[in-house]
Amino acid sequence: MKPAPFDYTRPRDWSAALAALAAGARPTAGGQSLGPMLNLRLAMPETIADLRHLPGFGVIDQQRDCVRIGAGTTHARIEDGAVPGQVGAILARIARNIAYRAVRNRGTLGGSLSHADPAADWVTVLPAFPGHAIALGPEGERRIPLGCFVTGVFAVALQETELLQAVELPMLPEGTRFGHWKFCRKPGEFSKASACVLALPGSAPRAVLAALDQRPLVIDDAAALLAAPEAEAARIVEGLRLADPWREALARVALRNAAQEAA
Amino acid sequence: MKLHLTVNGAATALEAEPRTHLADLLRDQLLLTGTHIGCEHGVCGACTVELDGAPARSCLMHAGSCDGATVRTIEGLVDDPVMALLCEAFSAEHALQCGYCTPGMLMTARDIVLRLPEADEDRVREELAGNLCRCTGYRGIVRALLAVLASRRRPGSGDPDSPLSGCLA
Amino acid sequence: MTVSGKGVGASLRRKEDRRFLQGRGRYVGDIRPAGVLEVAFLRSPVAHARLRGVQKPAQGLVFTAADLLEIGPIRANSALPGFRASDQPALARDKLRHVGEPIAACLAESRAAAEDLAAACLPDYEELPAVSDMLAALAPDAPLIHEHWSENAFLETKREDEVADLDAIAAAKVRRRLRTARQSMAPIEGRGVIAEWDPRLEQLIVTSSTQMPHVTKSGIAECLGLDEGQVRVISPDVGGGFGYKGILLAEELVCAALAIRLGRPVRWLEDRLEQLTANANCREHFYDVTAWADAEGRLLACEVEAVVDAGAYSAYPFSACLEAAQIGSIFPGPYTLPRFRFRTVSACTNKPPILPYRGVARTGVCFAMETTLDALARQLGIDAAAIRAINLVPPEAMPYRNLVGKVFDSGDYPEALRRAVAAIDVAALRARQAAGETVGLGLAVFCEQGAHGTSVYHGWGIPFVPGFEQAQARFTPDGVLELRVGLHSHGQGLETTLAQVAHEVLGVDPARVRLVHGDTALTPYSTGTWGSRAMVMAGGAVAEACRQLGERALTIGAALLQAPREACVLRDGAIVQGEAKVTLDEVARTWYRRPQNLPREVDKGGLEVTAGYRPDPDTGTHSYAAHAVVARVDRETGAVVLEQYVIVEDGGTLVNPMIVDGQVLGGTAQGIGTALYEEMPFDAQGQPLAGTLADYLLPGASEVPDITIEHMVTPSPWTRFGQKGIGESGAIGPPAAIVNAINDALARFGAEVTDLPATPARVLAALAKVGAA
Ligand SMILES: Cc1cc2nc3c(=O)[nH]c(=O)nc-3n(C[C@H](O)[C@H](O)[C@H](O)COP(=O)(O)OP(=O)(O)OC[C@H]3O[C@@H](n4cnc5c(N)ncnc54)[C@H](O)[C@@H]3O)c2cc1C
Numbered sequence A: 001m002k003p004a005p006f007d008y009t010r011p012r013d014w015s016a017a018l019a020a021l022a023a024g025a026r027p028t029a030g031g032q033s034l035g036p037m038l039n040l041r042l043a044m045p046e047t048i049a050d051l052r053h054l055p056g057f058g059v060i061d062q063q064r065d066c067v068r069i070g071a072g073t074t075h076a077r078i079e080d081g082a083v084p085g086q087v088g089a090i091l092a093r094i095a096r097n098i099a100y101r102a103v104r105n106r107g108t109l110g111g112s113l114s115h116a117d118p119a120a121d122w123v124t125v126l127p128a129f130p131g132h133a134i135a136l137g138p139e140g141e142r143r144i145p146l147g148c149f150v151t152g153v154f155a156v157a158l159q160e161t162e163l164l165q166a167v168e169l170p171m172l173p174e175g176t177r178f179g180h181w182k183f184c185r186k187p188g189e190f191s192k193a194s195a196c197v198l199a200l201p202g203s204a205p206r207a208v209l210a211a212l213d214q215r216p217l218v219i220d221d222a223a224a225l226l227a228a229p230e231a232e233a234a235r236i237v238e239g240l241r242l243a244d245p246w247r248e249a250l251a252r253v254a255l256r257n258a259a260q261e262a263a
Numbered sequence B: 001m002k003l004h005l006t007v008n009g010a011a012t013a014l015e016a017e018p019r020t021h022l023a024d025l026l027r028d029q030l031l032l033t034g035t036h037i038g039c040e041h042g043v044c045g046a047c048t049v050e051l052d053g054a055p056a057r058s059c060l061m062h063a064g065s066c067d068g069a070t071v072r073t074i075e076g077l078v079d080d081p082v083m084a085l086l087c088e089a090f091s092a093e094h095a096l097q098c099g100y101c102t103p104g105m106l107m108t109a110r111d112i113v114l115r116l117p118e119a120d121e122d123r124v125r126e127e128l129a130g131n132l133c134r135c136t137g138y139r140g141i142v143r144a145l146l147a148v149l150a151s152r153r154r155p156g157s158g159d160p161d162s163p164l165s166g167c168l169a
Numbered sequence C: 001m002t003v004s005g006k007g008v009g010a011s012l013r014r015k016e017d018r019r020f021l022q023g024r025g026r027y028v029g030d031i032r033p034a035g036v037l038e039v040a041f042l043r044s045p046v047a048h049a050r051l052r053g054v055q056k057p058a059q060g061l062v063f064t065a066a067d068l069l070e071i072g073p074i075r076a077n078s079a080l081p082g083f084r085a086s087d088q089p090a091l092a093r094d095k096l097r098h099v100g101e102p103i104a105a106c107l108a109e110s111r112a113a114a115e116d117l118a119a120a121c122l123p124d125y126e127e128l129p130a131v132s133d134m135l136a137a138l139a140p141d142a143p144l145i146h147e148h149w150s151e152n153a154f155l156e157t158k159r160e161d162e163v164a165d166l167d168a169i170a171a172a173k174v175r176r177r178l179r180t181a182r183q184s185m186a187p188i189e190g191r192g193v194i195a196e197w198d199p200r201l202e203q204l205i206v207t208s209s210t211q212m213p214h215v216t217k218s219g220i221a222e223c224l225g226l227d228e229g230q231v232r233v234i235s236p237d238v239g240g241g242f243g244y245k246g247i248l249l250a251e252e253l254v255c256a257a258l259a260i261r262l263g264r265p266v267r268w269l270e271d272r273l274e275q276l277t278a279n280a281n282c283r284e285h286f287y288d289v290t291a292w293a294d295a296e297g298r299l300l301a302c303e304v305e306a307v308v309d310a311g312a313y314s315a316y317p318f319s320a321c322l323e324a325a326q327i328g329s330i331f332p333g334p335y336t337l338p339r340f341r342f343r344t345v346s347a348c349t350n351k352p353p354i355l356p357y358r359g360v361a362r363t364g365v366c367f368a369m370e371t372t373l374d375a376l377a378r379q380l381g382i383d384a385a386a387i388r389a390i391n392l393v394p395p396e397a398m399p400y401r402n403l404v405g406k407v408f409d410s411g412d413y414p415e416a417l418r419r420a421v422a423a424i425d426v427a428a429l430r431a432r433q434a435a436g437e438t439v440g441l442g443l444a445v446f447c448e449q450g451a452h453g454t455s456v457y458h459g460w461g462i463p464f465v466p467g468f469e470q471a472q473a474r475f476t477p478d479g480v481l482e483l484r485v486g487l488h489s490h491g492q493g494l495e496t497t498l499a500q501v502a503h504e505v506l507g508v509d510p511a512r513v514r515l516v517h518g519d520t521a522l523t524p525y526s527t528g529t530w531g532s533r534a535m536v537m538a539g540g541a542v543a544e545a546c547r548q549l550g551e552r553a554l555t556i557g558a559a560l561l562q563a564p565r566e567a568c569v570l571r572d573g574a575i576v577q578g579e580a581k582v583t584l585d586e587v588a589r590t591w592y593r594r595p596q597n598l599p600r601e602v603d604k605g606g607l608e609v610t611a612g613y614r615p616d617p618d619t620g621t622h623s624y625a626a627h628a629v630v631a632r633v634d635r636e637t638g639a640v641v642l643e644q645y646v647i648v649e650d651g652g653t654l655v656n657p658m659i660v661d662g663q664v665l666g667g668t669a670q671g672i673g674t675a676l677y678e679e680m681p682f683d684a685q686g687q688p689l690a691g692t693l694a695d696y697l698l699p700g701a702s703e704v705p706d707i708t709i710e711h712m713v714t715p716s717p718w719t720r721f722g723q724k725g726i727g728e729s730g731a732i733g734p735p736a737a738i739v740n741a742i743n744d745a746l747a748r749f750g751a752e753v754t755d756l757p758a759t760p761a762r763v764l765a766a767l768a769k770v771g772a773a
C-alpha cells in the first residue's frame, strides 16, 4: 500500500496554485482523504500541489455580519472554538465528531467540502447555511451558494481550474435554532445517515439529509418538517426510494431527530 | 526530493521520494521504529506521532508535505514527565500486551491528558476511538488514563517529586 | 504463593513492558538488513480462474511459479478418513482459487517500487464461475474448485445417534438455522517475513512474525527440500497473533527461495489491504440445529448439521478440517447431553484458507448451543438460567467423561452460572422490560479445552502432534537464570509468568530471570503458542527444568556448606542448612569459575538442564466461564449497547491474575467484535467487500464496556500448579451471550437474530420480519 510516484509542489501564492492546477496538479490540504487514496492507489496524480502554505489559507476572518473561514482551517481548530459566535459553537459541535483528533488536526474544512464524500460531516451541515463557498479561478473569485456546492457523490460545483478558497457563513441572529443527528456504529466512523436543520428567525428553515450514498438532499423550506417531524421525515424519506431498509429507517430517524431538536 | 525535518529536537536533512510517507521516513531512514504501521489509511492510530505540536497520522503525511515540519516520536518523549506518568500507569494497569499499538496509544493518551484535563471515562473512551488495540480490550488503557488524569488533578501534582516512571527508572 | 509475593499467583507487573512503552520493541518490520530487496506480490484479482500466464514488465525482478520450481506445494493432510488433500502452490500455477492468491513476487529496493512492478504485470487468465458461499459449494452442480475432487468438501464427519423417537416424547423441540460471519483476525501488526541465506553456516534464516517458529521451520524445510538444520526461524516481537500467525505462509516459502536464489536478504511486509482482502480467513460457520427437551428443560438430544467454510486450501499445519471436525466433539459443551447426532462438512470455496482463530470452533459452537438453549427455554416458558442449571455437568460428577469422550478435569459449572446471574439485577431488568424498554439479559456458559496434547492430536494426523513440551533452564556464571522455550510470547506475558514459575521453584528473583524464546537456533523444539497451551505446557516444562536444576545446585551448595546433601534445602534462591547458606549466584560462580571447589558427585551436565513435560492425562484442561450481559436495543436504528458485562471464570490456579484478566478482557473484546461488528462480506463473484478498517469494523474503546471479571479457582488435578489453559476463553462466550441478550430484548415481539454479527441492519430486519420494525 504505497502510492504510485508523484511530484510535489508547494505554491506560495494563489496564482502559482492556480497555475499548478491548470498544469494538471491535484491540490491537497490536510491530506486526510487524499492520503489514504494515494496509499491505496485509488488516486494516482502526477503532481500534488500542497495548498497549506498559501496566504490566508487557514485564516478565520470575522466581518460585520459574516465570518470567512479559510478553506485550510482544520477541523481541530474549529472544534477548539476558533470560529466566533453561535455559528462557531455549532461548527465546533460538528467538528468534534469528525473522525479522530489526529485526523482533525490535519484535515480541513475546505478539503472535506471539496472531496464531497456523501457521508462527510461538513457536506451534511454546510448546505443548511445561507452562506457561500468562495471559489478562486483564473477569472477571479466566484461565490457559490453552499446549498448548491455539492452536486453529487464526490462531485462539487468547482471547475477543474478552480480552488476552494474559503467558506463564508452569516453570523447567526439571536433566536437561531439548530438540530443535528447522525448515526455511526462507532465514534469517528463515517455516518450511515445524518441530517441537520437550521432555522433562522424570519426565514424558512433549511434541512439537509445526507450520508445516503447519494447527493445530499437539501430542503429549502423545511417548515412542514419542523411542524410535524415524525410524519414529514417519513414522507420525505419515502420519496427517496432507498434500496436498503435499514438505511431508510436511519434516514427517517436522522431527519426527525434533527427537526425535533431544532423545533 | 530533499527535505528538512526537526525530529525529536534534532534538525535532519533527508532525501526521499515525495511519495514516501512520514512513518516510512522515520522508520527506514531515521531508524525510529517505535512508530508503527497498522493500516496506512488513517484508522488504526499505530502510526500516530506529534507533528508540529499535535498528534497526526504519519502514514498519511507524504514526504513533500512534511518538509519543514517538527516531529516528535515515542523515542523523543522518554524524558517527558507526562509520558513518564502514562508509562507507569500503563504498566500498572496492564494496558499493553503485544505492544504494537502502544506507542501510538501513548501519543494519543498524552494529548488527551494535556488537552482534556477534565475528561471522564466516556470522554476518554471516545477520544481513544482512533487508536485500535486488538489485545487488551481497552480496560487497562482507559484505567491508566483515568489514573493519570486524576493524579494530575490532585493539588500539588505539579511538583517534580511526584512518583514517576517505575518502568522508565 | 511464595512469601516473596513474586511467584505463582502474584500479579507481578510485566517485565516486557518497558521496551514496548519506550518504542523499543523489535518487530519484523523494524528489521531492515543491508541490501534488502522488498517484495510486493502480484495477487489474483479474481476468485476463480484458469491462469494462462503472466506478462512481466520489460525490466525488474519478477518471479512466477515457473521461475521457482524448487518450492514444493504446501500440503496439510489429515489422517481423518475421507479427508481430501489440497496442494497449495506457493505461487499460483495453473489455477487461481481465491482473490489475493499470490501469482508473482516482484522485488525492488523499496516496497513502493516493488508495487510499481506488480502494477505493471499483466496476468492472463480465463475467469471461471466462482463458489463464494459454502452451502452453494456443496450443491451437486457447483463448479469444482479442485477439479479432481468429486465435490467441494475437504471432509465430512458424522455420528448417528437415534433421534427419530424424540418428537413423540419431548415436551419441546426447536430448530434454528444460524450463521457466523467470515472474519479477519486482524492483529494490528500484519504478517511479515525476512529471509536471508548465511553462506558460512549454509543456513537459511527466516525472521517471521509467527506464533510457531519451530513448526514454520519444519514446514519450510519440507517444502524447500532442505535439512531442518539448514533452516533457522526467528520470531521477534510479534504484534498480536490470535491464530493468524499460526500458519506456514506461501510468502515465507517464496521469500526463502528468493533469498537463496539471489544471495540477498528479501523482505515482505503484509499491508492491511492484503490482510483484509487476501486473508480474511476465520469463523464462518453454518448450523442447522434441532434440540429436544423435557418439560423441565432437560436436554434429550441435539441434532446438528454444520458446515464450515474452509476456503480454497488446507492451511499448514492445522488443516482445513480442524474446525468442522471439532464441532462434532465440542458441541455438547458443558452440558450432560444424552444423545447427539451430527454431520459436519468442511466446505471448499473460492476464499482464503481458513485458520483457527482464538476459540477456534468453540465460538461458533457456543453461539449455536446457547442460542438454541434460549429458544428452548422460551418455548417452555422457563428461565434461561434454569435451563442451563439443569443441564450443566454437576461438580460431583468431576472428572466427567461426556458422550463424545471429552474428559472435564474439574470445576463447578453451575456455581459459575449462579454467580454470573447474581451479579445482575435481574428484577430491575425485568421491571424495565415490563415498562416497555427493549433491554435483555443474555447468558452463555461454556468450557474451553486447552493444552490438549498427544492423545488428542495424533488422531487428526495433521503435520504435527504436540508431545512433551521442553524447556531449558540454566545459570549463567553471574547467577542469572536463563530460560529457553520453543514457544513464543506475543502479548501473553510469558517473559514474566515463566519467570514467576522459575521463581516459585528456585527462588531466583524474577528480575534475574531471562526468557529466551522465538528462535529455533536457541530453543528446544516446540509446536508453538496456540490452543491455550503455553502456561500449562511451558509452565510445566520450566518448572521441571528448574526443579532438576535445583537438584544439581543443591549438590554443589551442600558441598560448599560442607554439609550432607540431605541436610540442605533450596529456599529463597539459596542452598540452606540451618543458619548457613550459599546463594545460587555463588553456586553458579563455583561451577563456571571455580571448578576446583566442586564436589565429586556433581552432575557433569552442569547448571544447564533441558526437561520435557506433559500433563498426565494429556487430554487437556477445561477452564470454563459464564458470561452475563445486559444489552439495550434501539428499536429504531437496530443499534445495540452493552450496558453491563459480567464474566465468572475458572482458569484453575492463576499464575499471574493480572495477565489472566488481560487475556480474558482482550478475548472478550474480540468476541464483541464477532458478535456485533466484524464481517468480511463476499459478493457472488467471490470478491471481498471490505478493504479497509473503515469497512471492516474492529471494536474500539467505546464499543467495549467496562467488563467485570470474577474468578473461581478450581485447580486442575492434572497440571503442575493446577493451572488451566485460558487464553482463548474470552473470545468464546460473547456472541452467544450478546445475541441471547438481544433476543431476550426482542422476545416480546417474537423476533430473533440468528446471524452474526448482530448488526443494526440485522436487528432491524429481525424486527421487520415479524412486523415490529
Ligand atoms: C480515518 C478517517 C476517518 C474519517 N472520518 C470522517 C468523518 O467521520 N467525517 C468526515 O466528514 N470526514 C472524515 N474523514 C475525512 C476527513 O475529514 C478529511 O480531513 C477531509 O475529508 C478532507 O480534508 P483534507 O484537508 O484532509 O483534504 P485532502 O485529503 O487534502 O483533499 C481531499 C480532496 O479535496 C481536494 N481539495 C482539498 N483542498 C481543496 C481546495 N481548497 N480546493 C479544491 N480542492 C481541494 C483534494 O484535491 C482532494 O481531492 C476521515 C478521514 C480519515 C482518514
Ligand code: FES
Binding pocket: B036, B037, B038, B039, B040, B041, B042, B043, B044, B045, B046, B047, B048, B057, B058, B059, B060
Ligand atoms: S497506520 Fe496510520 S493510522 Fe493506521
Ligand code: FES
Binding pocket: B095, B096, B097, B098, B099, B100, B101, B102, B132, B133, B134, B135, B136, C188, C239, C240, C491
Ligand atoms: S497491545 Fe497488542 S494491539 Fe494493543
